[in-house]
Each structure stands twice: as structure tokens, then as C-alpha cells.
Amino acid sequence: MSETVTESYIGSGIMYVDGRDVGNASGVKIDIEQETKSQPNYRGGGGNSAEVTKIKSVKLSATMNDFSNENMALGLRGKVEVVAAGAVDDEPLTAVLDGLCDTTKMIDTSIAPVLKNEAGTTTYDVDVDYIVSAGGIRPLSTGAMTEGQAIKVSYTSKAGNALQALVESGKEVKVVIDGINDATGKPWTLKFYKWKPSPTSSLDLIGDDFGSFDIEGGVLADASIVATGKSKFFVRSAA
Structure with a gap:
């Protein structure tokens, strides 16, 4: 058996x-x-x-x-595309108070961005006039910017990949x-x-x-x- x-x-x-x-x-x-x-x-x-x-x-x-x-x-x-880190200068944005102004690339938040008005005569303070995140800039209603104002940001983009x-x-x-x-x-x-x-x-x-x-x-x-x-x-x- x-x-x-x-x-x-x-x-x-x-x-x-x-x-x-x-x-x-x-x-x-x-x-x-x-x-x-x-x-x-x-x-x-x-x-x-x-x-x-x-x-x-x-x-x-x-x-x-x-x-x-x-x-x-x-x-x-x-x-999937490889994205290299790099400097982005004076990317134009339109302020949305307490909302997100999304940037073209992800921001490397370990390197402080520089946010100015359109003319470049005023530089805004992080955590006072705006908050920065990987997705972009969040202008604060308690800060010096106004709704719909033209602004520009210089930042270092984060290395990674994009789908x-x-x-x-x-x-x-x-x-x-x-x-x-x-x-x-x-x-x-x-x-x-x-x-x-x-x-x-x-x-x-x-x-x-x-x-x-x-x-x-x-x-x-x-x-x-x-x-x-x-x-x-x-x-x-x-x-």
C-alpha cells in the first residue's frame, strides 16, 4: 500500500x-x-x-x-521620472491666505526658502508671514501679505522621483x-x-x-x- x-x-x-x-x-x-x-x-x-x-x-x-x-x-x-535637487529662483505665486500656494517642485524644507513680493522690495518672514511645507507656501492671514497678492519664492527643490x-x-x-x-x-x-x-x-x-x-x-x-x-x-x- x-x-x-x-x-x-x-x-x-x-x-x-x-x-x-x-x-x-x-x-x-x-x-x-x-x-x-x-x-x-x-x-x-x-x-x-x-x-x-x-x-x-x-x-x-x-x-x-x-x-x-x-x-x-x-x-x-x-x-517614474528621477527628479534631481536644484535651485529654483523667483517662482511666481499668487497668495492664498491660510491656503496653499503650491510650487512646481517639492521644497527641501531643511533649506530655508526666500519669499518676496513681486517687486522684490519686501522679504517675508517664515512662521510669521507664511509657513513652508514640501508642497509649497502657506501665507498667513495674520502676516503682511494680502489675498491675491503676487509673490515670488526662491527655494531648493528636493531630490526624489515623480510618478x-x-x-x-x-x-x-x-x-x-x-x-x-x-x-x-x-x-x-x-x-x-x-x-x-x-x-x-x-x-x-x-x-x-x-x-x-x-x-x-x-x-x-x-x-x-x-x-x-x-x-x-x-x-x-x-x-
């Missing part, structure tokens, strides 16, 4: 997209949609005389817990999950040859709990795989 082997499973792992570690990802799952065509049995007794089930689509979805621009670009069909959302048509990426079965300590891997993420339906950007967002996309057939018995979609290897 053959021995029955059981293996409990608790999955964890690191998800890589085109070799890039996406950070903490949960809810990674595969959904396979099937389509069944049946031929009824007309010879009496009911039922079917033949049945064929075909794979209609294969989808891979994941919940991203790291809000990097690179991860968000996957879910927003975006492009240009919804500018790409969607690209196909390779996904590898380097996993471990926490119940047994055994390693496993999943390789998806071609994954095309769709735009995410929602993003919760402000809240009182840790944020996350979902990305789903189709797993496409890799036409370069022609060997008999080899999957064109994905392969799972386990110890």
Missing part, C-alpha cells in the same frame, strides 16, 4: 517584478477562469454526451503594502515569487512569464490605518515556449 503524504501550507515570500523587489506584498493569488462547452445527450436519459473545458483567462493579483512610486506605477500605468500617472498603455512584466512554506520551512518559487497589470480601481491615500492597494492583471501566454508539456503561463517549483 502506498504511503499518503500530507503537507500543510502557510505561504510567504518576496515578489519580484522584472527583478525588482516590490516590498511587502500580501494576498497574492491566481484566478483561472474556465469556459465549458457541452454536447447534450439526445439518445435518452438526459445529461451530456461530451464536454470540453477550456481556459478562458488566467489572472494574477496582489495587494501592495509598500507605496513606492514604482509600485504605484504598476497599478496606474505610470512612468506620471496613466501615461502608458500597460506593459508586460515577468513576475517571480521567491517563497517559503512557513508550515514546513520548505522553499518554493512561482514564475509568471508575462503579466500585464490593469489600472487599479481605487487608492486610499489618507486614513488612520496602514494603507494598501490591489493590482490585478492578466497572465499572458508566452509564445516562445513551444516544448511539449511546458506551461506557457507559469511554473511552480517546490522542494
Whole structure:
């Protein structure tokens, strides 16, 4: 009599997209949609005389817990641009008292900006006439500026990157999950040859709990795989 082997499973792992570690990802799952065509049995007794089930689509979805621009670009069909630090001189703004005058670039708040009136004859005092944040300048109604006044600010922009959302048509990426079965300590891997993420339906950007967002996309057939018995979609290897 053959021995029955059981293996409990608790999955964890690191998800890589085109070799890039996406950070903490949960809810990674595969959904396979099937389509069944049946031929009824007309010879009496009911039922079917033949049945064929075909794979209609294969989808891979994941919940991203790291809000990097690179991860968000996957879910927003975006492009990430590197932004270098640099000096910005006399950027024109219009004062909105107790509101935000947003600047073209993010302000490096560790370096004090210089805010003046349009003529450059008056220099305003930070935390007295205005408050500075990464997003721009907030003129105070208790300060020396007036509503709608033309002002100009010189500042140092902060280095980082910028996500240009919804500018790409969607690209196909390779996904590898380097996993471990926490119940047994055994390693496993999943390789998806071609994954095309769709735009995410929602993003919760402000809240009182840790944020996350979902990305789903189709797993496409890799036409370069022609060997008999080899999957064109994905392969799972386990110890």
C-alpha cells in the first residue's frame, strides 16, 4: 500500500517584478477562469454526451503594502521620472491666505526658502508671514501679505522621483515569487512569464490605518515556449 503524504501550507515570500523587489506584498493569488462547452445527450436519459473545458483567462493579483512610486506605477500605468535637487529662483505665486500656494517642485524644507513680493522690495518672514511645507507656501492671514497678492519664492527643490500617472498603455512584466512554506520551512518559487497589470480601481491615500492597494492583471501566454508539456503561463517549483 502506498504511503499518503500530507503537507500543510502557510505561504510567504518576496515578489519580484522584472527583478525588482516590490516590498511587502500580501494576498497574492491566481484566478483561472474556465469556459465549458457541452454536447447534450439526445439518445435518452438526459445529461451530456461530451464536454470540453477550456481556459478562458488566467489572472494574477496582489495587494501592495509598500507605496513606492514604482509600485504605484504598476497599478496606474505610470512612468517614474528621477527628479534631481536644484535651485529654483523667483517662482511666481499668487497668495492664498491660510491656503496653499503650491510650487512646481517639492521644497527641501531643511533649506530655508526666500519669499518676496513681486517687486522684490519686501522679504517675508517664515512662521510669521507664511509657513513652508514640501508642497509649497502657506501665507498667513495674520502676516503682511494680502489675498491675491503676487509673490515670488526662491527655494531648493528636493531630490526624489515623480510618478506620471496613466501615461502608458500597460506593459508586460515577468513576475517571480521567491517563497517559503512557513508550515514546513520548505522553499518554493512561482514564475509568471508575462503579466500585464490593469489600472487599479481605487487608492486610499489618507486614513488612520496602514494603507494598501490591489493590482490585478492578466497572465499572458508566452509564445516562445513551444516544448511539449511546458506551461506557457507559469511554473511552480517546490522542494
